[in-house]
Every structure is written in structure tokens, then in C-alpha cells.
Amino acid sequence: IVTKRLLEQSAEAEQSFYQMEEQRLQAEDHRREAEHARELHMLQVLGQMFSSIATRNPVATATANTAMPPALNTTESTMQPGVPMSTSGRMRHVLERSFSLGTAARRGMDDILPLVKNIVPPLTSKKHKGQDGRIGIIGGCQEYTGAPYFAAISALKVGADLSHVFCTKAAATVIKSYSPELIVHPVLDSPNAVEEMEKWLPRLHCLVVGPGLGRDDKLLKNAKEVIEKSKARDIPIVIDADGLWLVAQQPSVIQGYQKGILTPNYMEFTRLYEAMHHEPLDSSDHQRSAMELSVAMGNLTVVLKGEEDLITDGNKVILCRQEGSGRRCGGQGDLLSGSLGVLAHWAYTSSADMTKSVNPSVVAAFGACSLTRQCNRQAFHKHGRATTTTDMIQEISSAFKKLFES
Ligand SMILES: NC(=O)C1=CN([C@@H]2O[C@H](COP(=O)(O)OP(=O)(O)OC[C@H]3O[C@@H](n4cnc5c(N)ncnc54)[C@H](OP(=O)(O)O)[C@@H]3O)[C@@H](O)[C@H]2O)[C@@H](O)CC1
Numbered sequence: 001i002v003t004k005r006l007l008e009q010s011a012e013a014e015q016s017f018y019q020m021e022e023q024r025l026q027a028e029d030h031r032r033e034a035e036h037a038r039e040l041h042m043l044q045v046l047g048q049m050f051s052s053i054a055t056r057n058p059v060a061t062a063t064a065n066t067a068m069p070p071a072l073n074t075t076e077s078t079m080q081p082g083v084p085m086s087t088s089g090r091m092r093h094v095l096e097r098s099f100s101l102g103t104a105a106r107r108g109m110d111d112i113l114p115l116v117k118n119i120v121p122p123l124t125s126k127k128h129k130g131q132d133g134r135i136g137i138i139g140g141c142q143e144y145t146g147a148p149y150f151a152a153i154s155a156l157k158v159g160a161d162l163s164h165v166f167c168t169k170a171a172a173t174v175i176k177s178y179s180p181e182l183i184v185h186p187v188l189d190s191p192n193a194v195e196e197m198e199k200w201l202p203r204l205h206c207l208v209v210g211p212g213l214g215r216d217d218k219l220l221k222n223a224k225e226v227i228e229k230s231k232a233r234d235i236p237i238v239i240d241a242d243g244l245w246l247v248a249q250q251p252s253v254i255q256g257y258q259k260g261i262l263t264p265n266y267m268e269f270t271r272l273y274e275a276m277h278h279e280p281l282d283s284s285d286h287q288r289s290a291m292e293l294s295v296a297m298g299n300l301t302v303v304l305k306g307e308e309d310l311i312t313d314g315n316k317v318i319l320c321r322q323e324g325s326g327r328r329c330g331g332q333g334d335l336l337s338g339s340l341g342v343l344a345h346w347a348y349t350s351s352a353d354m355t356k357s358v359n360p361s362v363v364a365a366f367g368a369c370s371l372t373r374q375c376n377r378q379a380f381h382k383h384g385r386a387t388t389t390t391d392m393i394q395e396i397s398s399a400f401k402k403l404f405e406s
């Protein structure tokens with residue numbers, strides 16, 4: 001009997017031990033679940049905060065046509081054009097950038113490329129000559145005749161219907177002799193240069209200022225006045241090469257003009273940055289510097305060309321990493337600026353639906369960078385070390401088809 005009783009007591013003790021253990025495990029599970037729910041909630045709150053930061057200015061495009069750029073009429077209101085950014089302004093941009101940049105490279109290829117495809121106008125028999133683009137290049141002087149030719153012929157080959165070059169008298173015959181396709185006006189150094197060029201503005205859809213312009217004061221002054229007149233007509237203006245020299249001397253010529261696009265190489269970028277910020281460029285963070293320059297210029301689109309092209313309107317940085325080649329012959333930037341002229345016209349005349357409210361200048365810039373790099377790659381494949389810009393221009397047709405029409 002005693003043994004039986006001991007066995008019963010032992011079984012009861014064991015059962016109660018297991019009951020208590022089960023309760024303990026359940027309590028532990030509840031505690032873990034509660035902790036997990038708290039973490040999840042925190043992550044959701046953080047996610048909302050981050051996405052509201054990243055989309056506070058949804059890629060600037062919504063305001064692309066307004067007088068004041070978003071960064072200047074909202075949180076960046078303390079920042080004046082031409083005045084260095086405050087530390088807090090800088091911090092805010094770094095924060096914004098770190099969110100948009102996480103996806104910048106992917107966004108570039110996956111998201112922007114379809115938008116470039118969207119803006120390409122269909123080729124139909126219903127249109128007449130000129131409707132797909134009349135582009136003006138301001139540049140070409142005694143020393144430089146290749147650059148305006150490269151830009152103008154690239155614009156034509158990308159799909160503009162008419163390409164005009166406004167150059168000096170000395171450059172005109174030379175440029176005409178390169179190509180019968182270009183319309184060449186020997187007016188840039190004439191006494192009434194501005195009136196001569198101004199009368200063409202109502203016919204032009206986009207202006208590219210700078211390839212082969214040179215740095216003669218008189219020519220720069222004429223270019224400046226034509227820029228002013230084009231702004232008044234709301235024409236997209238791409239500024240490259242010596243046009244950027246002019247901007248570095250007198251930023252107000254284009255500052256704050258939302259349809260202005262700057263396409264500096266690293267040297268030109270450094271010059272512009274230092275002119276705007278009055279301090280040496282910190283070369284350790286190109287993305288931040290490019291955004292700072294864009295903001296200082298009033299959220300103009302800046303395309304910093306290089307191993308990877310950085311495109312920014314001061315709100316986001318988009319990277320173009322389309323594979324090119326190691327060949328760096330002169331004139332590739334002219335191909336880029338001429339193509340950009342056409343794409344900018346197409347982007348600005350497309351509906352917001354087509355660009356998904358992304359800044360049209362950014363869409364156009366991404367298209368032009370991708371195209372230039374693809375041309376470089378294809379030309380290099382055929383010509384290797386001997387590749388020249390002329391070889392790249394011959395690739396425009398197939399590179400365009402591959403990138404934007406397939
Ligand atoms: N066939 C033609 O007609 C062509 C005419 N062109 C026309 O020439 C005009 C002047 O334009 P530009 O670019 O030569 O002058 P500018 O900005 O003073 O640079 C000079 C110095 O900057 C440097 N440098 C350049 N890039 C750099 C980089 N990524 N990273 C770092 N450094 C860089 C380099 O210095 P270096 O290495 O020699 O010391 C270079 O020598 C302009 O109108 C243009 O349209 C061109 O389009 C070409 C085809």
C-alpha cells in the first residue's frame with residue numbers, strides 16, 4: 001500500500017511539473033509574440049517615415065514646369081542660389097539621398113529606361129517635316145568645327161527632323177562641307193548676331209549651347225543673350241562645353257530655369273561647383289556634390305559624366321552605368337548633348353503619364369547617357385583602339401533600336 005501511494009504521489013508530482021512547464025512555455029511564447037509585434041510596429045513606423053522622406057518631392061517632376069523648384073519653396077527655403085548650403089541643408093540632402101540612392105542604380109535601368117521608350121514619338125505618315133524636332137546648336141568657331149557638327153548630326157540621327165548650327169563665319173563653310181544635312185547659319189560673330197539667331201527661336205524646339213563655342217567674350221555674350229531669349233520662350237536648353245564656362249562666370253544666365261540641363265565632364269563640374277560654393281570641391285562624394293550643385297543652381301538637372309554618369313535634379317541621383325568601353329576620344333560629349341537636345345524636346349512634349357511624373361529632363365538625360373555609352377560600346381567592338389566619335393555616330397541607329405525600340 002505504501003509503495004502504491006508513493007507511486008501515485010510521484011505521478012501527481014510529475015503531472016504537475018509538466019503542467020507548470022507547459023504554462024511557462026506558453027508565457028514565453030506570448031512574451032516573444034508581443035516583442036515581435038512591437039518590433040514589427042517599429043519597422044512599419046520607420047518605413048512610413050523613410051518613404052515619406054523619399055517621396056516628399058516625388059522626383060521633382062511634378063513641379064518641373066513651375067517657377068520655383070521644390071527644394072527652394074519647401075524645406076530648403078533657407079538656401080539661396082549661389083550661396084553655399086548650410087550644414088543642416090546638407091544633412092537633409094544626405095539623408096534624402098541615402099534613401100533614394102539605395103535604389104538609384106536599379107531605378108535607373110529598370111524604371112527610367114521604359115520611360116525613355118515612352119517618350120519616343122512613333123514614326124507615322126501623318127506627320128510633316130519638323131514635327132519630331134527642330135534643334136538648334138549654338139557653337140562652332142575657327143578652332144572648333146567638329147564639336148557642333150557632332151552634336152547637330154547626332155540630333156538628326158536620333159530622330160530630329162531639322163538640325164541648325166549657329167556658328168561663326170569662319171566655321172560655317174567647314175561645317176557645311178562635313179554634311180549637307182545640316183542647316184548652318186554663319187551668324188554667331190556677326191554685328192547683329194542676337195537678332196539673327198532670335199528670329200529662328202520660334203521655330204526651334206530645343207537649344208544646345210556650347211559645343212565648340214570657344215571662350216571669346218563677344219561670342220559668349222551673344223550666346224548669353226540667346227539663352228535669355230530662349231528662356232522667355234520656355235525652350236529646353238542643354239548647356240555643354242564652353243557654354244558651361246559661361247555659366248561658371250555668370251550662373252544667373254540659367255539658374256532656376258527648370259528646362260535647363262547642364263552636362264559637365266569632371267573638369268567642367270569642378271569649375272561650376274567651385275564657382276557656386278566658393279570652396280574647393282570635395283572629390284570623395286560625387287553624388288553629394290552633384291546634388292549640391294543642382295540645388296545651388298535652382299534644381300536644374302545636372303549630368304556629371306564619367307565612369308558612371310550621375311543625373312540629378314537635386315532630389316534624387318540616378319546612375320547610368322550602361323556599359324561603354326575604355327576608349328575616350330574627344331567628341332563623345334557632343335554626341336551626348338546633341339542627342340539630349342532631341343530627347344529633351346520629346347520628354348517635354350510627352351504627357352505626364354508617359355514619364356510617370358518623373359522630371360522630363362532626367363528621363364531625357366538618362367536616355368542620352370545610355371545611348372552615348374551604348375554607341376561607344378558598339379563602335380569599340382568594331383574598331384577597338386581606333387574608335388572615333390564618327391564611328392560612334394554610325395552606331396546611333398542600331399544602339400537606339402536596341403535600347404529604346406526593342
Ligand atoms: N573635334 C572637335 O572640334 C572637338 C571640340 N571640342 C570642344 O573643345 C572645346 C574645349 O573643350 P575641352 O573639354 O577640351 O576643354 P576644357 O573643359 O577646358 O578641358 C580641358 C582639360 O580638362 C581636363 N579634363 C577634361 N575632361 C576631364 C575629365 N573627365 N576628368 C579630368 N580632367 C578632364 C583635361 O586636362 P588634362 O588632362 O589635359 O590636363 C583637358 O585637357 C569645347 O568647345 C568643346 O566643345 C570637344 O568637344 C572635343 C571635340
Ligand SMILES: Nc1ncnc2c1ncn2[C@@H]1O[C@H](COP(=O)(O)OP(=O)(O)OP(=O)(O)O)[C@@H](O)[C@H]1O
Binds near residue numbers: 264324332369
Ligand atoms: N571613364 C568612363 N567610362 C565609361 N564612359 C565614360 C567615361 N568617361 C566618360 N564616359 C562617357 O563618355 C561620354 C562623354 O563624356 P566625356 O567625359 O568624354 O565628355 P566631354 O569631355 O564633355 O566630351 P567632349 O570630348 O565632347 O568635350 C559620356 O556618355 C560618358 O558617359
